[in-house]
Amino acid sequence: MRFTPNSILSITVVSVLPLCAIGAQGQVIMPQPADSAATEMLHEVTVTGSRHSGEVVRPQTLRDGYLATLNAHSVADAVRYFAGVQLKDYGGVGGIKTLDIRSMGTNHMGVFYDGLPVGNAQNGQVDLGRFSLDNIEEIALYNGQKSAIFQPARDFASSGSIYIRSRRPRFPSGRNTAGTVVFRTGSFGLLNPSLRIDRRISRQVSATFNVEYTYSTGRYRFRYSKYLPDGRIAWDTTAVRRNGDIRALRAEASVFGNVDKGSWMAKAYYYNSERGIPGAIVNNVWKNSQRQWDRNFFVQGRFRREYGGNVEIMVNGKYARDHMRYLNPDTTLMLIDNTFDQNELYLSATARYSPFRFWDIAVAADWQYNTLDSDMALFVFPSRHQLLGSVATALNFGGLRLRASLLANSIHDRTRPSSSAGSRRHFLKFTPAVFVTWIPQKSILPEVRCYWKKAFRMPTFNDLYYTDIGNASLDPETCTQFDIGATWRVENIATLLAMLEFSADAYYNHIVDKIIAVPKGNGQYRWMMMNLGLVKIRGVDLGITTMLNLPAEITGRMRLTYTWQSALDYSDPTDCRDDAGTYKGQIAYIPRHAAAVAAGLQWHGVDINYSWIYTGQRWDNSSNIPENHIQPWYTSDISAAYSFGLGNTMLRISLEINNLADQQYEVIRNYPMPGRNYKVIAQWNF
Numbered sequence: 001m002r003f004t005p006n007s008i009l010s011i012t013v014v015s016v017l018p019l020c021a022i023g024a025q026g027q028v029i030m031p032q033p034a035d036s037a038a039t040e041m042l043h044e045v046t047v048t049g050s051r052h053s054g055e056v057v058r059p060q061t062l063r064d065g066y067l068a069t070l071n072a073h074s075v076a077d078a079v080r081y082f083a084g085v086q087l088k089d090y091g092g093v094g095g096i097k098t099l100d101i102r103s104m105g106t107n108h109m110g111v112f113y114d115g116l117p118v119g120n121a122q123n124g125q126v127d128l129g130r131f132s133l134d135n136i137e138e139i140a141l142y143n144g145q146k147s148a149i150f151q152p153a154r155d156f157a158s159s160g161s162i163y164i165r166s167r168r169p170r171f172p173s174g175r176n177t178a179g180t181v182v183f184r185t186g187s188f189g190l191l192n193p194s195l196r197i198d199r200r201i202s203r204q205v206s207a208t209f210n211v212e213y214t215y216s217t218g219r220y221r222f223r224y225s226k227y228l229p230d231g232r233i234a235w236d237t238t239a240v241r242r243n244g245d246i247r248a249l250r251a252e253a254s255v256f257g258n259v260d261k262g263s264w265m266a267k268a269y270y271y272n273s274e275r276g277i278p279g280a281i282v283n284n285v286w287k288n289s290q291r292q293w294d295r296n297f298f299v300q301g302r303f304r305r306e307y308g309g310n311v312e313i314m315v316n317g318k319y320a321r322d323h324m325r326y327l328n329p330d331t332t333l334m335l336i337d338n339t340f341d342q343n344e345l346y347l348s349a350t351a352r353y354s355p356f357r358f359w360d361i362a363v364a365a366d367w368q369y370n371t372l373d374s375d376m377a378l379f380v381f382p383s384r385h386q387l388l389g390s391v392a393t394a395l396n397f398g399g400l401r402l403r404a405s406l407l408a409n410s411i412h413d414r415t416r417p418s419s420s421a422g423s424r425r426h427f428l429k430f431t432p433a434v435f436v437t438w439i440p441q442k443s444i445l446p447e448v449r450c451y452w453k454k455a456f457r458m459p460t461f462n463d464l465y466y467t468d469i470g471n472a473s474l475d476p477e478t479c480t481q482f483d484i485g486a487t488w489r490v491e492n493i494a495t496l497l498a499m500l501e502f503s504a505d506a507y508y509n510h511i512v513d514k515i516i517a518v519p520k521g522n523g524q525y526r527w528m529m530m531n532l533g534l535v536k537i538r539g540v541d542l543g544i545t546t547m548l549n550l551p552a553e554i555t556g557r558m559r560l561t562y563t564w565q566s567a568l569d570y571s572d573p574t575d576c577r578d579d580a581g582t583y584k585g586q587i588a589y590i591p592r593h594a595a596a597v598a599a600g601l602q603w604h605g606v607d608i609n610y611s612w613i614y615t616g617q618r619w620d621n622s623s624n625i626p627e628n629h630i631q632p633w634y635t636s637d638i639s640a641a642y643s644f645g646l647g648n649t650m651l652r653i654s655l656e657i658n659n660l661a662d663q664q665y666e667v668i669r670n671y672p673m674p675g676r677n678y679k680v681i682a683q684w685n686f
Contacts, residue, residue: 056401056437057147057449058487059140060543064167066559067133069600069609071637071656071679073184073192075139075164076128080613081596082141083541083561086589089667091674093188093216094246094275097129101160102143103537103567103590104479104509107457110158114166114254114267116300116318117154119344121370121384124460130271130296131164134182134194135210135252138165143507144453144481147403147435149392152316152348153364156390156407156433159455159479159509166267168256169198169206172648176200179686186656186679189217205257211250218244222672223664224281241278241672242287248273262305271296280670289330295323310354318346341373360394372461380415382465403435411458415465415472427476429456446488453481463515463529471529475513483507485541499547509537514571532571535587539565550601558599565590569622582622589668591616591632607641620669633665654681
């Protein structure tokens with residue numbers, strides 16, 4: 001059976017509408033759940049403690065107030081401040097931005113928006129640049145997986161996950177409508193207005209709507225140099241980055257509601273962009289003409305409810321459709337003008353049962369269906385059925401917390417080439433995980449944690465079926481993870497020091513059958529995908545967070561993260577030449593040292609912030625020779641903001657200076673990043 005877009009959309013709408021009906025008729029008799037709509041603006045408080053079946057390994061988080069202090073526009077900009085993360089940025093406002101956690105590769109990273117997965121079956125990479133912070137309340141990064149057991153089976157499947165939570169409606173006391181208008185302008189011809197409206201529909205139901213437009217020419221000056229093997233400069237020039245423009249429109253609408261002992265939500269998301277692809281600067285070519293059009297749409301819903309205090313259920317549903325057109329008009333290379341259309345249908349049901357206060361059991365079943373269509377010649381039109389089933393348990397004995405899970409992942413691929421009956425492939429994998437945490441009774445002692453987890457990443461449609469490149473015989477990558485860490489937190493230990501938190505993790509990741517691209521035949525113009533890789537990754541993540549109460553009613557904060565990683569390629573023991581061997585070489589684009597600092601001061605509406613990001617030396621190939629070496633880089637950003645009242649509203653004016661020292665650097669080889677640039681922001685809350 002093959003679904004059409006219209007039939008899938010109909011099924012999804014039918015699935016989501018009953019959730020709205022349930023919420024409209026329900027009455028609130030329980031306190032508002034954490035993921036439901038806010039109804040009053042309260043003073044901020046900090047609550048410690050958690051439900052006994054909740055998480056036992058804390059994620060790295062950036063929340064609403066802290067996100068506003070960073071010189072960040074999108075989720076991709078913000079996650080740079082997490083430890084153990086490498087952001088692949090192809091430059092400029094419109095450059096594609098993807099995330100790699102602990103050197104396992106972008107495709108091992110799960111991205112979840114409001115609790116449901118954001119997928120890309122075509123290439124496995126989600127562009128985090130299309131999620132604006134204007135509508136984000138919290139970003140959380142989990143290594144391994146969420147240690148909570150009450151979650152869909154899909155949440156157990158990734159080697160690492162980033163959870164993005166959109167803003168919930170907020171209303172000043174006595175009001176049923178609130179909103180925010182933001183306007184940004186600055187370097188590269190940036191124009192970026194956005195509007196958010198929150199509306200209370202009833203005591204149980206509230207809604208929010210957010211729309212944003214982004215325009216940028218993407219033109220910036222950069223300095224580019226070429227060095228000879230002996231270190232002498234072959235040439236050194238200054239040029240302007242071209243064809244990096246972007247026009248993008250994003251719109252979201254969400255409805256949140258409460259029912260008796262539960263909550264529900266429904267969301268619709270739309271993103272439409274056209275961007276230039278500036279390309280790599282090679283062979284003295286300074287301008288490229290490639291273009292890309294993206295149109296992403298999804299609707300999703302969630303319903304959760306407790307029964308009798310010891311049973312809880314959750315149901316999720318989602319339909320997504322993604323359209324992409326890629327154009328390369330340069331006939332000196334190859335004229336390419338292809339479109340790709342993806343459809344995804346996702347359904348999930350989860351149940352939790354608590355036979356005793358110290359013991360919880362959860363089971364979940366998910367079904368996901370993906371299709372990919374294209375106008376490419378000889379395309380095979382792949383489809384994928386994925387069934388995921390999980391069973392998990394949580395045990396609590398005093399300060400000892402144990403979480404264990406087992407995931408069964410069954411994947412069935414089918415292709416439909418026009419000239420034959422097609423082909424089928426089936427994969428079945430079982431991946432366990434165990435998390436153990438000791439939470440001391442005395443707060444002066446550190447919290448200690450460890451986990452072991454197995455995971456795998458399925459080859460993408462491009463890996464398997466892309467015309468003349470894909471390899472339909474690929475096996476999934478298998479990853480085994482080990483982690484041990486501790487967190488020590490104290491509060492009010494001195495007059496000036498309000499809070500100090502220190503965290504440290506040591507980890508080891510073992511990746512087998514890593515999928516890599518290798519040349520096919522003579523020359524470098526034809527490639528194919530193969531299972532050749534074995535990667536062993538050892539690392540340490542460190543983090544320090546402080547909050548200060550300074551004289552004259554000044555408050556301060558600082559967050560510091562540091563990562564050391566040894567990510568070595570063990571794929572080919574015979575390739576161990578001293579001059580250019582890849583065996584035991586640091587894998588591409590992974591620095592051994594990386595660090596980030598974010599600090600700020602606040603005083604009577606004045607907010608001054610400084611951030612610094614450092615990435616050590618890297619190589620663009622596992623052959624760690626001088627020709628493949630990429631220089632280390634760092635950037636410093638500074639911002640100042642002033643907030644003041646206008647009647648019953650609030651106005652905030654901000655000035656940002658990014659890359660203060662005008663560093664010339666590359667995140668990806670031959671993709672120069674912008675130098676010093678500026679941004680002015682006006683935000684009006686009403």
